[in-house]
Amino acid sequence: MPEVTLARIAEIAAEAAEKAVERWQGELEIWEKSPDHPVSDVDLLVDDFLRERLAALDPEAGYLSEETVDTAARLGKSRVWVVDPIDGTRDFIRERTGWCVSVALIEDGQPIFGVLEAPARGERWMASAGGGATRNGLPIGVSNRTALPGARIPYANLEKGSDLVAVEQPNSIALRIAMVAAGEADLVATLRWGHEWDVGAAALIASEAGATVTDALGAPLIFNTHAAEAFGVLITAPGIHAAAVERLREEAERLSVR
Incomplete structure (x- = not known):
């Protein structure tokens, strides 16, 4: 190399x-x-x-x-x-x-x-x-959060009654992921087909900071694929990842079908 x-x-x-x-x-x-x-x-x-x-x-x-x-x-x-x-x-x-x-x-x-x-x-x-x-x-390092309720998410329009807490939402998905890496948010999730270039650098930054990094269905992210796409991202403090996968599972499975 x-x-x-x-x-x-x-x-x-x-x-x-x-x-x-x-x-x-x-x-x-x-x-x-x-x-x-x-x-x-x-x-x-x-x-x-x-x-x-x-x-x-x-x-x-x-x-x-x-x-x-x-x-x-x-x-x-x-x-x-x-x-x-x-x-x-x-x-x-x-x-x-x-x-x-x-x-x-x-x-x-x-x-x-x-x-x-x-x-x-x-x-x-x-x-x-x-x-x-x-x-x-x-x-930098991720938060030590272990409970999904109360988790901070960079999102401008949380539904009324949500048990999550909204924090600053830059338009850049990479910067939102970086917020999780720095412990300034606990969770970033997208439920749509997205491109590898959106998350390539941020996924490494998050994982090296201790975050759990997967697609929206909980599977590992793989890059340089034929389509250069993955179904969503789910980047969280390790202690809430399993709970987040479970909460999103039904909708993620429905939306991932093309």
Whole structure:
């Protein structure tokens, strides 16, 4: 494997984020890739930069990104970059802070390096497989919560009477997962088919911080799959994961059928 380090990946992610923050709260070209899925010219600018710089860092790795047309070429690679150039585009175009640049390096289906660069929040999240997770250079860890009722979830519109507790909800799913990694939330769950680039880096950060990381049905996440998708994520403090799987099981099974 070429000489690839977490520090070097973080440098590239930081350079990409600088390009994004220069345009944040400024003039943007915005359109919809599909209904309710906005994109800006900055998403493409950052993606082009990352594709070039990451390819130079590891020329043998494939590339999977929200803003690059996917091809089957990555499937023959043992390593692949999994990138979301701006995760949380809605917050980016609304001049809010809940967005980040997400970069993961996947090897044999699992993330080995992950970086979230969130310059509008002054945050850099990093993890390496077996090396722990940090925010701004300081080690992070999940909460020790053992009861699902009262668990904190980044969610803006909890149903009245819910036994969960709403906390800040950045638009970026990666940053919401990072909140669990840092013990600032106890649970993140999605019940829809989602893309690997949304969670590649954040899943490693969470697992290295001690979280239990699965899809919405409780199965392990696997990356660089043919469809580059998984049915949801369920990322929790370890003490509540089984209870969360059980609570979500019926709806998750129903919604996962295509």
